[in-house]
Amino acid sequence: MHPRCQLLSGRLASSGAVLRNPQSTQRTFSTSSPLHKNPLQRKHGGDLGSHLPKHVIPQDALIPEYPYGDYQLFKQSNKGLYGEQMIQYGNNVSHKTETKTRRKWKPNVLSKSLFSVALKKRVKLRITSNVLKTIDREGGLDEYLLKSTESRIKELGPTGWALRWTLMQKPDVIARLRAEAAELGIDQAIIDKQWPTHQMMAREKSAQYVLTRDSEQAILARESEQATLTGESRFVVDEEDYMGEAEEEEPWDAVEPATSQSPAPTQSKALRQQERKVTTEAVSEYIKAVKAAERYLKRGLVDSEEEGLKLAFVRAKEREEASTQLKQKFDEKVGQQFSSKDLQKVRTQFKLPIINDHEARKIAYNQWRRQQIEQTGSYEAWKQSQNAEKTAARDEMLREAGGPEAWQENRRAMYAKLIKDAERAPSNQTLDAETRQYLRNAIKKADRAIRARTSGGQQVYAELTLEETRHGRQSRSASSGGLDELMKASKREKNTGGDAWAALVSSSNKSTESRLRT
Structure with a gap:
């Protein structure tokens, strides 16, 4: 019988029966690790997947605004690397009948995952074939994004600009940019300010934290010392006042010091908050005054930086009022220029449904200004066209003054007289009390700023202002003791x-x- 038919017979032929050893039926492979690993096997912990740009670019980062703005035509190019390519329209013309058939040409857009050496991952992008050739010619995605020519920045678009900013935050890229700047002969201080390393930023942050902590601890120690001295002096005065009184007054005497000192923690907290507010305002005041003084000195309106600081503090109120008027005029102009429909269009376009009208008007005005600059050709030309009336009025003022030199001398003389009047204000009885007080305080602030300018800057000015505030508070408390x-x-x-x-x-x-x- 044929061997394949033996299973159908119900029995096995004794002559053809083959007895197998039970041990020979065991598995012939093992689950232990082989000697050589598969090179195509995915490495544990490696990043071999592709990532979309929205997963690579930090969502909460303050990325600088793209200088050329979003594309208003062919808007899908805002989401990829299109190299300024866009849809084009034309006609197919028959050779025989010269019949025209309308048609369009779209860029050859590919979906590619390109590896970034700085990010150490692949980024999946919508990219045109021309840009892909340029990336191959440049030597990779990083080289294409980091090239800083004007034409390359225009090619990047919003997505490429954001990817470029993300790359420039990596330590390897920062080190490369610092080396290139050093080869160009740029000053080391400018390099450290423009491209700080992560260690520099960490040290600066740590130093600022230590400075803030030490100043707060010094304030707390000074407050506790003052509170202790105040409590001891009060207790001594109470004992002297109450000495020789009747025995029934003793319980009241014992309770009085504790009752008077009970609100000390609340007063200390309020005092600390007030001093923080004074420090913040002093720093802001110092920065504004220094900038104004540098402006006066650059324009030749004062002879030295000290005079510039005095003039800055004397004219601080005037500058603040002028700034408020300019802001009001701008708000009125923008409010009349853009309607509620325009603001709603801005919210829809930029996907910002919850911004207020003021912010929406600012965005709309920036978009309108960008269009005007593109139409006129340059920012200077647009500015000149906008300020034609102001330029004419200024020219007329210079002509009446006898020329720019005469106008400059008149301004210098006027500002010099203003500084002298401010210095003599305490003894000038022709001025009202409020003006005398304002000019006296302005000269005091200028003196503190001059001292701080030569010793330590805004921190020293804040400390001097805080010391003046404490001195005034102690004087007021001493006068109220009676x-x-x-x-x-x-x-x-x-x-x-x-x-x-x-x-x-x-x-x-x-x-x-x-x-x-x-």
């Missing part, structure tokens, strides 16, 4: 059953020296 003593005397008289009002009047009739000795 009223506290009057109230204590009336309270003691009331507790003994006497006439509290008579005690108050008699205490107020005493001289200042006698009240201070008791």
Whole structure:
């Protein structure tokens, strides 16, 4: 019988039966690791996938605005690397009948995953074939994005600009840019300011944190020392006032110091907040004054930086009022130029549905200004066309003054007189009290700024301002001490059953020296 038919017979032929050893039926392969790994196997922990740009670019980062703006035609180029290519329209013309058939040409857009050496991952992009050839010629995606010519920046588009910014945050790219700048002979201070390394930024952040912490600790220590001294002095004065009184006044005497010192933590917290506010305002005030002084000195309106600082503080109120008027005029102009329909269009276009009208008007104005600059050809030409009336008025003013040199001399003389009047303001009785006080404070601030300018800058100015504030607070508290003593005397008289009002009047009739000795 044929061997394949033996299974159908119901029995096995004894002559053809083959007995196998049970051990020979075991598996002939093992699950242990082989000697050589598969080179195509994915490495553990490696990033072999492709990533979309929205997953590579940080969503919460403050990326600088693309200088050429979004593409308003063929808007899909905003989401990829199109190299300024866009859709084109034309006609197919028959050779025989010269019949024209309308048609269009679209860029050859590919979906490619390109590897970035700086990011150490592949980025999946919509990219045209021309840009892909350029990337191959440049030597990779990073080289294409980091090239800084004007034509390349125009080719990048919004997505390429964001990818370029992301690359420039990597340590390897920062080191490369610093090396290129050093080869060009750029000053090291400018290099450190323009391309700081992560270690520099960490050290600066740590130093700023330490400075803030030390200043806060110094403020807290000074406040606690003042609170301790104030508490001790109050307790001594209370003991002297209450010495020799009746025994029934002792419980009231013992409770009085604790009651008067109970709100100290709340007062200390409020005082700390007030000093932080004073410090912030002083730093802002110093920065504005220094910029104004540098402007005056550059224009030749003052002879030195010290005079520029004095003039800046004297004219601080005037500059603030002028800035407020310019802002109001601009808001009125923009409010009349753009309607609510335009603002809604801006919210829809930029996908910002919750911004207020003021921000929407600013965005609309920037878009309108960009279009005007493109039409006129340059920013200078657009600015000149916008300020034609102002330019004519300025020319007329210079002509009436006798020329630019005469106008400059008149301004210098006017500002020099303004500084002298401010320095003599405390003794000038022709001015009202408010003007004298303002000019006196302006000269004091200028003196502090001059001292800070030569020693440590805005931090020293803030410390000097804080010290002046504390001195004024202590003077006010010392001048109000007489009223506290009057109230204590009336309270003691009331507790003994006497006439509290008579005690108050008699205490107020005493001289200042006698009240201070008791």
